Amino acid sequence: MSSSIQSSSEAALWATYEAALNGPSEGNPFVDVTLSAVFMQGDKQIKTTGFYDGDGVYRIRFLPETTGEWSFVTRSNAGALDGVQGKLDVAPAKADHHGPVRPANTFHYRHADGTRHVSMGTTAYAWTHQGGALEEQTLASLAKSPFNKIRMCVFPKHYRYNQNEPELYPYEMLSKGRSDWPGKPFEGWSFDFERFNPAFFQHLEQRINDLAAIGVEADLIVLHPYDRWGFSRMTPAQDDLYLRYLVARLSAFPNVWWSMANEYDFMASKSLDDWNRMIEVVSDSDPFDHLLSIHNGFAPFDYNHPKITHVSIQRQDTSRALEWRLAHGKPISDDECSYEGDIAEDWGNISGSEMVHRFWLGMVSGGYMTHGETYYNDSETLWWSKGGKLTGESPARIAFLKRIVEEGPDEGLDPLPHTGRYRIMAAGGLDHVKLPDLISPMPGEEDWVPARIFYATAGQPHRYYLSYFGGNQPRELNVAVPPNEQYSAELIDTWEMTQTPLADSVKRGDVLHFTPKPYQAVLLKRIDA
Incomplete structure (x- = not known):
């Protein structure tokens, strides 16, 4: 029956x-x-x-x-x-229901209903494993922040500043006993990796729904190496059982992204064949085509894999977004460019101004960025792992950048040449770049030019040019827009969050003058179209 x-x-x-x-x-x-x-x-x-x-x-x-x-x-x-x-x-969609985020215009993101998604991410790996009060505080902080994506682990995390036990475990517990975690004995538990704990996944689902209610995408890290419970060392059959169960439960949630791993190459028990198999399992099990990628530690994955939808990469030099666009032809998310904070680890103590600089440089180089924050406190509640409160200086400035980008071209920001030059990272093995046929070069710059550039420009040709100077501090800028076009000009201070008009109308060959200062940008918008 x-x-x-x-x-x-x-x-x-x-x-x-x-x-x-x-x-x-x-x-x-x-x-x-x-x-x-x-x-x-x-x-x-x-x-x-x-x-x-x-x-x-x-x-x-x-x-x-x-x-x-x-x-x-x-x-x-x-x-x-x-x-x-x-x-x-x-029935028709409810207010603010736009559907899953998917690639659009090759290098950008849109929701399924066509709504543009300007991805501004943050990281709180283990926030859903901290208990009610702290998790609610994290959601409240996110709701007031500019971030519309959060990188978060499905499984609990073991690492410095995060060694508390979670309230729930993903599997049925077998026994408490002594175990070995890569040569380091500890008091732990053993689990039945063929019997899931529904309460664990119900809690995760509630938090994903909570994120959807405030307009935040859940970039779910499916596996990671920071583990003392054995979840990172399951057999291939156990991995596949977990992946199919996870996708069965979560693929109908509109705000889910699949991140196959955080630092996949730090997981010695998994081979490249394992990762390729697991990518296929998740992609083939998901009938709703959610975004899917995999995050690296040292060695980038082969992001040309046909089931990978976007590049999720860890690199401090965010200007390499252009290089990755050329190599992979997919949206670029630099998901770990270091963290604003003050801890001893070198990846966790950049300044707020440096974080803001990396966001701007990554965006005008054609990518999207993810933030993190690691300021130490006595309770060791660091945002990057446990969530809680955002206390750094960068989120407000990232909100300022997000507004500027959202008010820009609907197609998104694409890298453009400016005065015949464009920055290409020497580390990428490219010494020169040929001028694209997007705007006419200035005299003497008609062909190959050195890639030793003072600034980068992004936008859409013949309409919108956003030039960011980074740590350089020019006092003037030669206007190099296409001939016979008129533009308004304004100066942007990325740290003070100000926009100051420079000229109501400029044309090719005009010179803009302004007070020299690091971390400024100039925005030119077409006015005669």
């Missing part, structure tokens, strides 16, 4: 629809019972995977991409779950 359906939500465009069914609880339902559903609308069919949620309850989830009536039917090796039919009438 088939189970009856209990729908826990009304169906709406880009909102998670869920149906619950009662089924067998004996044995190990996580591995013994298979459940899937096919959702149908006309000729369109989408297959989703169901999952066991404990206490004899199974769930199937769906993320509608069109309005109107859909029907579905389940398939299962358990009779009570097989052949169950249902219907849902998908």
